[in-house]
Amino acid sequence: MGVIKALHSSISNKIAAGEVIERPQSVVKELVENAIDAGSTVITVEVVEAGLNKIKVTDNGSGIQEDDLELMFMRHATSKIENDHDLFHIRSLGFRGEALASIASVSKVRVITCYDGKIGRQIDVIDGEIVNKTLAHARQGTEISVEELFYNTPARLKYMKSLHTELGKITDIMNRFIMSFPHIRFTLVSDEKVLINSSGNGNMQEAMSKIYGMKIAQDLVEINGETGDYKVTGYIAKPEHTRSNRHYMSLFINGRYIKNFMLTKAILEGYHTLLPVGRFPVLAIHITMDPALVDVNVHPTKQEVRLSKEPQLMSLISQLIKEKIWQQNLIPKVEKKSVLEQFEQQKFEYDLKNQSHKDELKQIVQESNESVETIEPILQNEETKQMLNYENNDRDKALDSNSVNELFTETNAFQDNPEDEPIHSGENSERTENVRDEKQLTERSIPYMEVVGQVHGTYIIAQNDEGMYMIDQHAAQERIKYEYFKARIGNVCMGMQSLLIPVTINLSTDEAINIQKIKPLLEDIGITLEHFGGNDYVINEVPVWFPEQYEETLQELIDFAFDNKRIDLNKFREETAIMMSCKKSIKANHYLRIDDMNYLIQELAETKEPYTCPHGRPIIIQFTTYELEKLFKRVM
Structure with missing residues (x-):
């Protein structure tokens, strides 16, 4: 049997x-x-x-x-x-x-x-x-x-x-x-x-506010894009809102919550250097696609899925995030409102707008022969709202503590005062010319700010009509140098310069055995190692963009290559640029003159991504005028 x-x-x-x-x-x-x-x-x-x-x-x-x-x-x-x-x-x-x-x-x-x-x-x-x-x-x-x-x-x-x-x-x-x-x-x-x-009214941003709170909801950025196979919509939080794990990254395919390592990787690539190391964004992304392109039958819980044309979807997600996030003002604001203050302000604004809406509705009903039930849906239509010239628009904007800044970031422009007074620092008086090309100003992605001093030789203090700014000088120069090196690393045709005295690199026995593994990586960024005998190698020339202190930088670069053996040359180039920018940037407790600070900020403004250093730490922090006045009890 x-x-x-x-x-x-x-x-x-x-x-x-x-x-x-x-x-x-x-x-x-x-x-x-x-x-x-x-x-x-x-x-x-x-x-x-x-x-x-x-x-x-x-x-x-x-x-x-x-x-x-x-x-x-x-x-x-x-x-x-x-x-x-x-x-x-x-x-x-x-x-x-x-x-x-x-x-x-x-x-x-x-x-x-x-x-x-x-x-x-x-x-x-x-x-x-x-x-x-x-x-x-x-x-x-x-x-x-x-x-x-x-x-x-x-x-x-x-x-x-x-x-x-x-x-x-x-x-x-x-x-x-x-x-x-x-x-x-x-x-x-x-x-x-x-x-x-939940309300069930279909408003995704409101739904996220119920889950993550009003502060994050106000800093959500909508994304929307599609290809022939995929449609991607959702909301992503600005990088100032991060978490220590991936738990707050929600991905949905055809309504199903899923986990996918490659799509998570695409999201992080979209944020690029905006996220600090070990931190992850808050977001909810919906992916709509033909069910034939996704296999949901690979795990009993149905959370793990297998995707067709995955690289195309990754590219779409990464590109959408990259495009949308860089259109925002990413300078964090320092706010110290209590929960009660925030609640009272929001309730006051809501009650005020709601009463205004009721008054307008009552007036329209009185002037027409229609009923309230007939007029109400029309007033709620977005196009109708835009056409109506509400008398309380200016008042509502004045009540909104973020309205001025939102208008500022929407125009992405700022103006200089041609009658600026000289900037004084101690006994020395330095005057910075603020007259710049108007077209260049409209393309800058950080606001104009006037340098007023420095704290502990580490943080630059600046101001404008929006309030006070603190700039981390090391992080700012890291960003500047990172973009400089990244644009040049791997472009060996830009030119080489011979060293008057060749740099000799002494390798350990283990490193000498494995030297062939990193030579292609170094050659790709313009560094050629020539065997000199034993475990010694020499470098006779370096790219023209290579930073000074050749011997120290080359040794650090070779050590870095041994520690980060990678086949992905683009990734190696990027990490090399990050390493060089960090090593060669001004450090804390380094006092600068006013004109040096102004020049640093001007260089920062010309970068593509001036909000964070390559490691994702913020470069600029804003203290709004309102918060300064609150701290000094000028407003209650």
């Missing part, structure tokens, strides 16, 4: 549950996905004890037909696919037919549903077996309750984290749903306390 036998469904479902249902969050994810697939516009999730005691998901979707009530708990029973073609053109979030069977095998499940808006039905399942089926009072849609999760698999229950941790994971997946489907109203209730309540 053979030893191979088919497993009982209760065993096979528990095995499947080990892959699909890892924790309460997994149950929430699967049930909410089913609710979304059912066309729901309102979805409520209620959990008790972080879902371990009870999870209830209620929706207003299509409901479940009577004939499907028993089939829905069978493994691989699904309404989403029928043939091979459907499998490779998945448009729904669920399709495997494993979720409900897996959930029911490790918990006690009750389903109350109404398909036609009239007759409700209830079915109870314990340990994967149907124990009750009856009529019930129900509204249109479905309510699924999952109780005592993992009650029959104590080993799995033992590995659950604390209730706080498990609830945090549920909150996280609900936040992803809110960003993925902002047109659906989601509510999360934990132990009878409402934790999440």
